[in-house]
Amino acid sequence: MGVINILDKHVAELIAAGEVVERPSSAIKELIENAIDAGADDITVEIQNGGITFMRVTDNGCGIMRDDVRNAFLPHATSKIKLENDLESISTLGFRGEALSSISSVSKLQLLTRHKSEDIGTSYEIDGGDEISFDDAGCPVGTTMIVRDLFYNIPARMKFLKKDRAEGNAVANVVDKTALSHPEIAFTFIRDGKRVLRTSGDGKVKSAIYSVYGKDFADGLMPVNYELDGIKVKGYISRPVNSRPNRSMQNFFINGRYVRSRTASVALEEACKGSVMVGKFPACVLYIEMSFEAIDVNVHPSKIEVRFINERPVFDAVYHSVKTSLSQNDARKQITFASQPKDDAFSDLRKPKPFTAVKSVFNNNTPAKPDDPFSQLDSIVEKIKPNLTQNPHPSFFDVKSPLDVYSKQAVTRQTNLDEKIEDIKTKSIDTEIVSDLKPQKSQKPVLKSEPEVVAEAAQAEEPKPIFEQPKNKLVFIGEAFKTYIFVEKNDKEIVIIDKHAAHERMIYERLKRERGAGFSQVLLEPIVVLLNKIDYEAAISNLDMFTECAFDVDDFGNGSLIVRAAPQYLALDDVESSVIEMAGYIAQNKNDIRSEKMDWIYHNVACRAAIKGGNISTREELIDIANQVDSDETLRYCPHGRPVCTVITRYELEKQFGRV
Numbered sequence: 197m198g199v200i201n202i203l204d205k206h207v208a209e210l211i212a213a214g215e216v217v218e219r220p221s222s223a224i225k226e227l228i229e230n231a232i233d234a235g236a237d238d239i240t241v242e243i244q245n246g247g248i249t250f251m252r253v254t255d256n257g258c259g260i261m262r263d264d265v266r267n268a269f270l271p272h273a274t275s276k277i278k279l280e281n282d283l284e285s286i287s288t289l290g291f292r293g294e295a296l297s298s299i300s301s302v303s304k305l306q307l308l309t310r311h312k313s314e315d316i317g318t319s320y321e322i323d324g325g326d327e328i329s330f331d332d333a334g335c336p337v338g339t340t341m342i343v344r345d346l347f348y349n350i351p352a353r354m355k356f357l358k359k360d361r362a363e364g365n366a367v368a369n370v371v372d373k374t375a376l377s378h379p380e381i382a383f384t385f386i387r388d389g390k391r392v393l394r395t396s397g398d399g400k401v402k403s404a405i406y407s408v409y410g411k412d413f414a415d416g417l418m419p420v421n422y423e424l425d426g427i428k429v430k431g432y433i434s435r436p437v438n439s440r441p442n443r444s445m446q447n448f449f450i451n452g453r454y455v456r457s458r459t460a461s462v463a464l465e466e467a468c469k470g471s472v473m474v475g476k477f478p479a480c481v482l483y484i485e486m487s488f489e490a491i492d493v494n495v496h497p498s499k500i501e502v503r504f505i506n507e508r509p510v511f512d513a514v515y516h517s518v519k520t521s522l523s524q525n526d527a528r529k530q531i532t533f534a535s536q537p538k539d540d541a542f543s544d545l546r547k548p549k550p551f552t553a554v555k556s557v558f559n560n561n562t563p564a565k566p567d568d569p570f571s572q573l574d575s576i577v578e579k580i581k582p583n584l585t586q587n588p589h590p591s592f593f594d595v596k597s598p599l600d601v602y603s604k605q606a607v608t609r610q611t612n613l614d615e616k617i618e619d620i621k622t623k624s625i626d627t628e629i630v631s632d633l634k635p636q637k638s639q640k641p642v643l644k645s646e647p648e649v650v651a652e653a654a655q656a657e658e659p660k661p662i663f664e665q666p667k668n669k670l671v672f673i674g675e676a677f678k679t680y681i682f683v684e685k686n687d688k689e690i691v692i693i694d695k696h697a698a699h700e701r702m703i704y705e706r707l708k709r710e711r712g713a714g715f716s717q718v719l720l721e722p723i724v725v726l727l728n729k730i731d732y733e734a735a736i737s738n739l740d741m742f743t744e745c746a747f748d749v750d751d752f753g754n755g756s757l758i759v760r761a762a763p764q765y766l767a768l769d770d771v772e773s774s775v776i777e778m779a780g781y782i783a784q785n786k787n788d789i790r791s792e793k794m795d796w797i798y799h800n801v802a803c804r805a806a807i808k809g810g811n812i813s814t815r816e817e818l819i820d821i822a823n824q825v826d827s828d829e830t831l832r833y834c835p836h837g838r839p840v841c842t843v844i845t846r847y848e849l850e851k852q853f854g855r856v
């Protein structure tokens with residue numbers, strides 16, 4: 197780094213002004229950033245009492261020249277920029293020349309440093325901005341900053357600090373993010389005498405993630421490596437099943453700086469739509485590299501907000517990088533087999549090894565908080581989303597689905613639209629599709645019970661393809677535990693489908709797409725539902741939400757609603773409880789944006805209405821589900837995020853039997 201200079205008044209005024217040090221974590225952020233800018237590859241952060249009484253940051257960077265030591269603590273003193281033009285292309289984390297001046301004016305600060313070009317180091321003490329001592333010191337090349345008693349001279353600021361634990365957590369968060377931002381630097385974090393983090397500094401993103409977030413998180417990631425119009429996006433995103441209950445694990449780093457970027461976050465979430473369940477958020481550690489001129493970091497004193505000169509290319513780069521990763525990394529989990537012990541060949545014969553499915557990680561389904569700064573995502577998406585490709589596959593309900601014939605409850609008649617759709621479906625079943633679905637001679641037409649399913653599987657001599665796309669040949673094998681559909685695909689793998697999860701996702705997609713239209717069934721007798729006052733008020737002011745979810749609901753006075761129609765497949769017994777639950781949800785989450793509420797409602801109704809594991813299904817229904825899952829890429833996860841299907845490859849199976 198060059199010599200520290202004092203920025204002239206004009207340049208200083210161009211820099212985003214504001215509070216630099218608000219709490220220990222903001223001071224730590226500044227000190228770590230200085231160490232990174234100094235070229236350190238080993239940084240140790242130590243705090244006591246949440247950092248309020250003690251913070252120490254030690255680095256092995258270039259150090260500060262003796263003649264520069266005093267200057268470093270003056271306002272607008274920096275070695276990183278000089279002229280106004282330099283602000284247009286900032287390549288260092290610091291540039292304002294403000295941090296040390298601010299920190300030293302509100303604490304007791306001690307500096308120990310030796311510049312790489314000097315033989316003797318310097319120790320410097322400054323309390324509340326006043327110099328206490330300036331001496332020679334014997335120390336290695338690098339810098340140690342010790343900050344004691346933050347805000348000791350400003351009791352009013354002290355009052356706003358939280359408990360030690362909360363302040364310490366905020367510091368830990370800063371260390372985590374900066375450690376991730378530079379995997380080539382070894383970070384150590386010691387909190388109240390205990391080492392809580394150590395990254396290896398081996399330059400590998402995965403090892404930094406492993407140290408910061410742990411093995412489970414690291415194991416649930418998919419790589420991203422993409423470049424679009426000069427913008428590189430690298431790193432990892434979470435597999436859809438490993439999505440998180442909030443956005444706290446979305447990490448974006450632009451040119452080595454941890455940033456909060458709504459553009460990047462929206463792009464990530466848009467790309468994951470359809471893969472990640474509603475109310476969950478993809479996690480990521482993504483490094484975006486772009487030209488320094490294309491980004492303005494001088495927008496907020498925290499330097500964590502950035503402005504892109506042009507947002508669209510950044511959105512597109514992130515969006516396509518994530519989409520590509522999702523499509524390259526098959527979303528379905530593969531079944532893995534226990535490995536065979538090599539030393540005892542006969543043990544395999546004595547005791548066949550069971551296979552074990554890869555364990556899925558499920559998370560809590562916590563909806564986004566109303567005060568979430570991202571709650572306006574929808575409007576941002578509208579502004580900047582690219583021509584996102586529509587799902588080219590027809591949904592389950594668009595095709596002539598035999599499942600539509602299946603109905604569990606008493607309904608008298610369909611709406612006119614439904615009648616028409618039903619007509620079309622019935623005709624189609626009679627003519628086009630039945631040939632594919634028609635049971636083989638030796639098979640029974642409809643499976644009613646488990647033994648019959650088994651019998652059918654046993655009788656089937658030469659399975660015929662049930663559905664042939666240009667790409668895929670599927671052969672129906674059968675159903676296990678009245679829940680899992682087994683299908684052979686392209687002679688290469690066995691696909692196992694959870695029929696409830698698949699059907700749930702199909703209903704959810706249809707409700708969302710059609711907003712209730714054509715999915716209603718008129719009830720034989722209307723149902724009157726009594727609600728508490730708050731839920732009732734919320735429900736009658738949002739009757740359209742019920743309509744959009746295929747209910748026909750009206751105000752019936754005195755705290756009650758009348759329900760005349762309900763979504764297809766919803767059991768009669770479930771209608772009342774569904775309406776009560778929806779009204780309660782609408783009342784409790786009135787501040788959420790409408791699309792979030794509707795998502796929850798679709799999701800809730802889809803779950804209740806979907807065919808259940810353990811229910812008896814006909815062969816046609818099962819085949820239809822298999823076809824839909826195969827042809828529609830959106831049907832990979834149920835709205836809860838559980839996988840819809842899993843795969844056993846032929847190779848794995850043959851390996852298990854010693855054929856390969």
Ligand SMILES: Nc1ncnc2c1ncn2[C@@H]1O[C@H](COP(=O)(O)OP(=O)(O)OP(=O)(O)O)[C@@H](O)[C@H]1O
Nearest residue numbers: 230234259268274275290291292293294295296339
């Ligand atoms: N750990 C360090 N190693 C080497 N030099 C340092 C270190 N910390 C600070 N300096 C020097 O002190 C100067 C002032 O630091 P300070 O953090 O106040 O400003 P800055 O980093 O230039 O800008 P900003 O206010 O945006 O952080 C830096 O420009 C740098 O030259």
Ligand SMILES: [Mg+2]
Nearest residue numbers: 226230290295
């Ligand atoms: Mg700095």
